[in-house]
Amino acid sequence: MESKRLLRAYNSCPVGLRDIPLVSISEFRETLIRNVAQGARLAALFGRPHEPNTLRVLAVLARGSEGTLFIVETEVSDCYPALTVDCPQAHWFEREVAEQWGVRPEGHPWLKPIRFHHSYRLGRDAWARAATEVIQPSMTDFFQMAGEEVHEVAVGPVHAGIIEPGHFRFQCHGENVYHLEISLGYQHRGVERAMIGGPNHRSAHYMETLAGDTSIGHMTAYCQAMEALTGYTVPGRAHVLRAVALELERLANHTGDIGALAGDVGYLPTAAHCGRLRGDFLNLTALLCGNRFGRGFVRPGGVVFDLDTNQAGILLDRIGRIYQNVTTAVDLLWKTPSVVARFEKTGRLPRETCEELGLVGPAARACGIERDVRYEFPSGTYTLSHIPVATGETGDVFARAYVRWLEIQRSVAFIQEQLEMLPCGPIRVGTGDLPPERLVVSLVEGWRGEICHVALTDAQGHFAHYKVVDPSFHNWMGLAMALRDQQISDFPLCNKSFNLSYCGHDL
Amino acid sequence: MNTAGSVSWFLALLLAPLLLGIINRTKAFFAGRQGAPLVQAYFDCWKLLQKGAVYSRTTTWVFVSGPVAGLAAVLAAAALVPLGGIGAPVSFAGDLILFAYLLGLMRFLTVLAALDTGSSFEGMGASREVWFSALAEPALLLGLAVLARETKSLSLSGMIFALTGEVWTRSGIILLLLAVALFIVLLAENARIPVDDPNTHLELTMIHEVMVLDHSGPDFGFILYGAALKLWVLSALLVGVVVPVRTGNPWLDGAAVLAGIMAVAVLVGIVESCMARLRLFRVPQLLVGAGAFSTLALILALR
Numbered sequence: 001m002e003s004k005r006l007l008r009a010y011n012s013c014p015v016g017l018r019d020i021p022l023v024s025i026s027e028f029r030e031t032l033i034r035n036v037a038q039g040a041r042l043a044a045l046f047g048r049p050h051e052p053n054t055l056r057v058l059a060v061l062a063r064g065s066e067g068t069l070f071i072v073e074t075e076v077s078d079c080y081p082a083l084t085v086d087c088p089q090a091h092w093f094e095r096e097v098a099e100q101w102g103v104r105p106e107g108h109p110w111l112k113p114i115r116f117h118h119s120y121r122l123g124r125d126a127w128a129r130a131a132t133e134v135i136q137p138s139m140t141d142f143f144q145m146a147g148e149e150v151h152e153v154a155v156g157p158v159h160a161g162i163i164e165p166g167h168f169r170f171q172c173h174g175e176n177v178y179h180l181e182i183s184l185g186y187q188h189r190g191v192e193r194a195m196i197g198g199p200n201h202r203s204a205h206y207m208e209t210l211a212g213d214t215s216i217g218h219m220t221a222y223c224q225a226m227e228a229l230t231g232y233t234v235p236g237r238a239h240v241l242r243a244v245a246l247e248l249e250r251l252a253n254h255t256g257d258i259g260a261l262a263g264d265v266g267y268l269p270t271a272a273h274c275g276r277l278r279g280d281f282l283n284l285t286a287l288l289c290g291n292r293f294g295r296g297f298v299r300p301g302g303v304v305f306d307l308d309t310n311q312a313g314i315l316l317d318r319i320g321r322i323y324q325n326v327t328t329a330v331d332l333l334w335k336t337p338s339v340v341a342r343f344e345k346t347g348r349l350p351r352e353t354c355e356e357l358g359l360v361g362p363a364a365r366a367c368g369i370e371r372d373v374r375y376e377f378p379s380g381t382y383t384l385s386h387i388p389v390a391t392g393e394t395g396d397v398f399a400r401a402y403v404r405w406l407e408i409q410r411s412v413a414f415i416q417e418q419l420e421m422l423p424c425g426p427i428r429v430g431t432g433d434l435p436p437e438r439l440v441v442s443l444v445e446g447w448r449g450e451i452c453h454v455a456l457t458d459a460q461g462h463f464a465h466y467k468v469v470d471p472s473f474h475n476w477m478g479l480a481m482a483l484r485d486q487q488i489s490d491f492p493l494c495n496k497s498f499n500l501s502y503c504g505h506d507l
Numbered sequence: 508m509n510t511a512g513s514v515s516w517f518l519a520l521l522l523a524p525l526l527l528g529i530i531n532r533t534k535a536f537f538a539g540r541q542g543a544p545l546v547q548a549y550f551d552c553w554k555l556l557q558k559g560a561v562y563s564r565t566t567t568w569v570f571v572s573g574p575v576a577g578l579a580a581v582l583a584a585a586a587l588v589p590l591g592g593i594g595a596p597v598s599f600a601g602d603l604i605l606f607a608y609l610l611g612l613m614r615f616l617t618v619l620a621a622l623d624t625g626s627s628f629e630g631m632g633a634s635r636e637v638w639f640s641a642l643a644e645p646a647l648l649l650g651l652a653v654l655a656r657e658t659k660s661l662s663l664s665g666m667i668f669a670l671t672g673e674v675w676t677r678s679g680i681i682l683l684l685l686a687v688a689l690f691i692v693l694l695a696e697n698a699r700i701p702v703d704d705p706n707t708h709l710e711l712t713m714i715h716e717v718m719v720l721d722h723s724g725p726d727f728g729f730i731l732y733g734a735a736l737k738l739w740v741l742s743a744l745l746v747g748v749v750v751p752v753r754t755g756n757p758w759l760d761g762a763a764v765l766a767g768i769m770a771v772a773v774l775v776g777i778v779e780s781c782m783a784r785l786r787l788f789r790v791p792q793l794l795v796g797a798g799a800f801s802t803l804a805l806i807l808a809l810r
Contacts, residue, residue, distance in 0.1 A: 266784035272538035492709035
């Protein structure tokens with residue numbers, strides 16, 4: 001599959017901007033479509049302005065079996081033939097490019113805004129909207145079904161629970177869902193744009209609050225990118241502490257998710273106990289750094305707080321006890337037939353659909369795909385100690401719940417193993433200025449799946465462009481597909497089994 | 508109307524909201540929590556009565572009258588149900604049919620009020636409610652027919668009064684089948700797990716709750732109180748069947764039935780703590796199952 005017109009790269013290994021091959025749009029399309037058909041996955045696809053009238057579209061392909069990334073670029077002006085028609089993974093990315101830069105992918109079957117903001121380039125708009133026009137989220141034409149007995153249900157953006165805002169439009173026949181369209185963008189705040197010209201004292205805070213439940217994940221991805229660009233080597237002890245924090249984040253969220261899934265089917269004991277145990281895991285993160293969500297712990301060059309032997313002992317002791325409680329609470333779930341009956345065959349996503357859409361994280365692994373950054377593109381301490389990839393088979397709510405449970409077991413074992421042999425040494429080194437005209441792709445397996453950050457520097461060594469692909473960006477479409485031909489009353493359960501981020505998507 | 512009967516009616520009015528508190532306390536116990544006060548439902552009703560109500564411009568008098576008329580229907584139904592040996596204030600031959608259809612009327616009015624809002628959520632809830640109650644109703648009516656046959660009486664008070672321990676020894680299996688059917692009907696009619704989840708906040712999965720989403724203030728207070736009363740009358744009916752304490756001493760009989768009703772509430776709480784809610788399209792199977800129990804009981808009774 002190796003093509004001369006693709007630049008080979010690795011996770012957190014910078015490349016020169018000038019080394020990225022610039023190909024024609026037809027070759028670009030052909031390369032991406034062929035590689036994706038051969039098993040590569042589109043990790044990122046984004047536009048960056050080049051000259052006033054041209055836009056460069058850069059693609060990062062991830063080939064998990066080899067642990068390699070491939071980068072290629074093309075130039076487009078006003079419009080280009082859409083990729084989505086032949087490569088559904090590009091669907092959401094192309095809508096993003098169209099919205100941000102006013103470039104029209106011709107033939108895109110579902111060309112609508114995804115975040116509902118004005119184009120970044122004055123005077124260009126993919127939908128020919130005036131610059132003065134007020135754009136409001138979800139103000140778009142939704143797909144509709146015609147027919148006497150068909151009805152439409154609109155849910156959100158204000159929901160009954162304390163969750164983030166998003167709009168869901170169902171086309172139903174009785175209780176059956178034919179089509180679900182998801183419209184987000186309510187939390188768009190311009191994080192990527194705010195990073196340009198950095199790094200500065202704000203950058204780290206933008207990254208840590210990008211998605212509130214993935215502070216460690218996104219911050220680690222950012223730091224990896226910074227360290228790779230500057231070429232500093234992070235001490236081993238810091239790598240291990242970062243991995244411990246990342247796994248603690250996974251433990252807290254997976255435990256909370258399993259509890260919430262139990263709550264959604266009305267199964268009280270697990271819901272109540274997992275809700276409490278999630279807090280216990282968060283408190284372990286607080287033991288590391290004083291903040292339950294790990295804010296202020298990871299910084300470029302290492303970590304800010306050390307873990308002394310005494311604290312490590314406390315952490316080990318507490319994690320063992322919490323894990324025992326989680327085991328009791330979760331085992332109850334699998335032993336209750338009414339719960340298992342409710343989870344099985346609900347929101348089933350076929351493996352083929354999952355592969356076509358390029359889903360990531362537990363949602364992909366529940367379909368039997370071995371896709372895990374810690375295994376495919378390891379960085380930091382994961383290059384030395386591996387965590388077995390947890391997969392399911394059925395792709396339904398049960399599989400997504402069970403994969404989480406398997407990951408809880410393996411993360412606990414990983415943390416225990418790492419803390420037993422915590423390397424000595426410093427926890428942080430200083431980092432210097434960024435080199436000019438470089439690009440780095442940084443991948444981290446957050447609890448929701450692959451977090452991809454792409455940083456590009458300009459001639460002065462500042463961020464010329466900063467691209468964040470939250471796992472939710474890949475997976476929202478998976479939720480929409482999982483609902484097809486399902487009961488509308490099962491939507492909340494399916495939604496919870498994916499548990500995607502709204503703010504991580506909206507950026 | 509008799510004095511003892513009036514007492515049973517007033518006891519129902521007074522104690523009905525307590526059942527919600529008992530269920531919630533039971534659930535809290537299983538979840539390892541302390542739980543809300545036993546009298547929380549009283550506080551809620553009192554709070555709601557003092558609030559103003561908000562009416563959507565798309566609704567009509569149907570929406571406004573739904574909760575009041577629904578409460579009136581269940582108050583009337585409560586007047587027909589005896590507390591074990593203590594007869595009901597109103598009783599006549601054939602009142603069991605009136606009882607079943609007063610509950611039906613209450614549901615009908617709630618459904619009308621829900622449809623009146625024009626909201627897609629409420630329409631969905633109304634459709635589910637009607638679908639499931641159409642399946643629960645045969646189970647209830649056939650069950651009452653079994654009682655009528657076994658006790659040779661056509662009024663609820665007469666039936667329950669005649670249901671002594673002697674009837675249990677004679678045809679225990681019939682009454683057991685009947686009790687199971689009635690308990691399933693009780694869970695379905697009162698929107699409890701495994702049919703509906705009264706605690707959920709997820710509109711798309713709700714049945715009863717989603718129909719009353721648009722009601723507020725006193726109207727919602729009436730609905731809450733009406734729901735508690737409905738739980739009470741169905742529990743009283745069930746306990747009338749399964750607790751055959753008919754000593755003739757009103758204090759003793761009354762205490763036995765009251766304890767039974769509280770036990771039903773605890774049982775509902777235990778069911779809700781031990782199992783998940785059924786998938787929506789599995790609910791009809793459960794209700795048809797209840798109907799099958801009633802039918803079997805009837806066949807055995809007619810044998």
